[in-house]
Amino acid sequence: MPKVETRTDAAFKMSLIELEGVDELSTRVFRAFLNTLRLHRQLMIAALGDIDTHPGQAFCLRFLAANDGVTQRDLADSLHLAKPTVSKMLQAMEKAGAIERRPDEHDQRLTRVHLTAAGHQLETELRAVSAAQINETVGSLPEGDRRELGRLLEALSASISAAIDARQRPSA
Numbered sequence: 001m002p003k004v005e006t007r008t009d010a011a012f013k014m015s016l017i018e019l020e021g022v023d024e025l026s027t028r029v030f031r032a033f034l035n036t037l038r039l040h041r042q043l044m045i046a047a048l049g050d051i052d053t054h055p056g057q058a059f060c061l062r063f064l065a066a067n068d069g070v071t072q073r074d075l076a077d078s079l080h081l082a083k084p085t086v087s088k089m090l091q092a093m094e095k096a097g098a099i100e101r102r103p104d105e106h107d108q109r110l111t112r113v114h115l116t117a118a119g120h121q122l123e124t125e126l127r128a129v130s131a132a133q134i135n136e137t138v139g140s141l142p143e144g145d146r147r148e149l150g151r152l153l154e155a156l157s158a159s160i161s162a163a164i165d166a167r168q169r170p171s172a
Helices: 007-015 024-049 055-066 072-079 083-095 117-136 143-168
Strands: 099-103 111-115
Touching (some): 024 117, 055 072, 055 111, 072 083, 072 111, 111 117
16 A cells, blocks of 8 residues: 655655755754654653543643743743633643632733643643653663753854844944
């Protein structure tokens, strides 16, 4: 039976197009990085599916566990998501009993989001799933490789942060 090409496969093929002005080694590293991101996302979706959670909800649960009672607007800003997207996600989480939304005690215009007992339990399960995933993937690498990978990813993060900062600076 022929393999059906998925949207993810097509997007990955697009990333394989040679880019003018980029050396072969940088292209190879970038492709490996993209493939790692793609595979990590697939594993994360599968693992979170085991506890009936979507990746967006997982980030939201984690954030709420550390910032219970945050306003819905601040939650959207912190997750870098559109307010309607967060509202829809919170509706599903509220229906599942993981969160509750309450008006702010001092400013009725604000809505605060709180984890319920079920939400705290789900976040605990999420941490266990994350720990297992990390141990299964990163943790399976030899210690020296993990140290080197950590150093390289920190350097890449710094490079990306510098590129973001440069783009946000007003041009003279």
